Amino acid sequence: MSPDLPLSPDAGRPLDGITVVAVEQAVAAPLATRHLADLGARVIKVERVGGGDFARDYDHVVHGTGAHFTWLNRGKESLAVDLKTGEGRDVVRRLATRADVVVQNLAPGAAARLGLGAADLRAQRPELVVVDLSGYGSGGPMEQRKAYDMLVQAEAGLIAITGTPETPVKTGIPTSDIAAGMYCVQAVLAALLRRWRTGVGAEVEVSMFEATVEWMGYGLYTGMYTGEQPARMGLSHSSIAPYDAYPTRDGQLLIGVQNDRGWRTLVTSVLESPELAEDPRFATNVERVRHRAECDAAVAARTSRWTNAELDARLSAAGIPAAQVKSVADVVSHPQLRARDRWRTIATEHARVDALLPPVTFADVEARMGDVPAVGEHTRALLAESGTDADDLLRRGIAEQAGA
Missing domain, CATH: 3.30.1540.10 (formyl-coa transferase, domain 3)
Structure with missing residues (x-):
C-alpha cells in the first residue's frame, strides 16, 4: 500500500493482520505483546507444559486468576509446548515462519540455544521482526545476571533517588518491566513501518536496565553535570517549589x-x-x-x-x-474513568472481570479487549495450524490442551 493512498473509511485496528509469536514470561514481554493484541495483532503466547507462564501463579486474586496475568495477557492465544523437545521447538519455528513478529524474554542466550534466536528464525523468514528483551542486553559483565524489576531499579539508580531523605524505596509498580515493555512496543511498530517501506525485517534488542536508565531522565543529567547525587525528595521536587x-x-x-x-x-x-x-x-x-x-x-x-x-x-x-x-478503590471508581467509559468486561478461565481500556484511543476504532486464556487453551488448533500431529504431541505430553 502506498503512503500516498487515502485511508479506507473503515481502517480497522492498526495491527489487524499482523501475527506475533511470543515466547514470553513474567511482565516485560507480556506487557508489550498485550499492547500489540489490543491494537489488533494476533498474539500466540508460547507457554510451558505443566503450569505455563509462572506469572499465572504469583497470586490468584482475580477470581482465581493472577492479577499480573490478567493485566498482561488478554487477547492472546495460549500454546503450551515443551521447548526442551525437538518437536516442541519445531512447532514454534513453523508458526514463526508464518508470523510477522517474534518477541522473547527467555534467559540470556536461551532462545539461540533452542534454535529460536533471531539469526535462526530470520534465516527462514528474512522479513521477520525479532525482538529480544532481556535484563541487561547482550554482552557486558552483567549479561547473565538475574534481572528482576527491583534489582534493575537498583542498578539503574532509580531506587537511590526514590523515597524520603531517610529511606530509599523501589517504586510501587514494576517500573523497569513496564519501561522495557513499552520500548519493545515502540521497536515493533518502528520495525514494521520500516518493513512496510523496504521489505526488510529486523533484529532488535531491548534491555530493562537501559530502558530504566533512560527513564532516569533529568536526575541522571543533574548528577552527571553537578557531580552530586540527586536527593530523595519524597513527594517534593528538587527543582520546583511549592x-x-x-x-x-x-x-x-x-x-x-x-x-x-x-x-x-x-x-x-x-x-x-x-x-x-x-x-x-x-x-x-x-x-x-x-x-x-x-x-x-x-x-x-x-x-x-x-x-x-x-x-x-x-x-x-x-x-x-x-x-x-x-486509594486504589478510589481509582477503580474514579469519576474521570467512568465519565470517559474506560472499563470493559473480559473473560478469564474462571470468571468475567473488568479491565481497563489502554490509554491510546483511536477516534474510529476501539482497542480489542480479548479474553485471558487458560494454559494451552488454543494448543490443539495451533498444532494443527503448524502442520503437526496434535494427537501425537498431546498424548506424549509434549503439548498440553486446556481442559484435556
Whole structure:
C-alpha cells in the first residue's frame, strides 16, 4: 500500500493482520505483546507444559486468576509446548515462519540455544521482526545476571533517588518491566513501518536496565553535570517549589506550582495572602527552592484553613495544579474513568472481570479487549495450524490442551 493512498473509511485496528509469536514470561514481554493484541495483532503466547507462564501463579486474586496475568495477557492465544523437545521447538519455528513478529524474554542466550534466536528464525523468514528483551542486553559483565524489576531499579539508580531523605524505596509498580515493555512496543511498530517501506525485517534488542536508565531522565543529567547525587525528595521536587503535599482540615492535597505567575495566583486568589507574592524569599522559583522550608511552611499554614473538598475547588477554579491522593478503590471508581467509559468486561478461565481500556484511543476504532486464556487453551488448533500431529504431541505430553 502506498503512503500516498487515502485511508479506507473503515481502517480497522492498526495491527489487524499482523501475527506475533511470543515466547514470553513474567511482565516485560507480556506487557508489550498485550499492547500489540489490543491494537489488533494476533498474539500466540508460547507457554510451558505443566503450569505455563509462572506469572499465572504469583497470586490468584482475580477470581482465581493472577492479577499480573490478567493485566498482561488478554487477547492472546495460549500454546503450551515443551521447548526442551525437538518437536516442541519445531512447532514454534513453523508458526514463526508464518508470523510477522517474534518477541522473547527467555534467559540470556536461551532462545539461540533452542534454535529460536533471531539469526535462526530470520534465516527462514528474512522479513521477520525479532525482538529480544532481556535484563541487561547482550554482552557486558552483567549479561547473565538475574534481572528482576527491583534489582534493575537498583542498578539503574532509580531506587537511590526514590523515597524520603531517610529511606530509599523501589517504586510501587514494576517500573523497569513496564519501561522495557513499552520500548519493545515502540521497536515493533518502528520495525514494521520500516518493513512496510523496504521489505526488510529486523533484529532488535531491548534491555530493562537501559530502558530504566533512560527513564532516569533529568536526575541522571543533574548528577552527571553537578557531580552530586540527586536527593530523595519524597513527594517534593528538587527543582520546583511549592511542590508537595499540604495539610487541610481533613487530610492533605498535593499542590504543584511550576512558574512565578502560578505562585502569585496561588497566594493571592487561593490562599488569600497577597503579602507572600511580595516576599523576596518567594519571588522566583529559584528563591522558593532556596527557601523551600519557609515556603512550604507558609503554604501549609494557610491550606489548613480549608477542607480537602473546599481547597480542591478553590485551586481548580484558579487553575492551580493540584490532586488528592487516591486509594486504589478510589481509582477503580474514579469519576474521570467512568465519565470517559474506560472499563470493559473480559473473560478469564474462571470468571468475567473488568479491565481497563489502554490509554491510546483511536477516534474510529476501539482497542480489542480479548479474553485471558487458560494454559494451552488454543494448543490443539495451533498444532494443527503448524502442520503437526496434535494427537501425537498431546498424548506424549509434549503439548498440553486446556481442559484435556
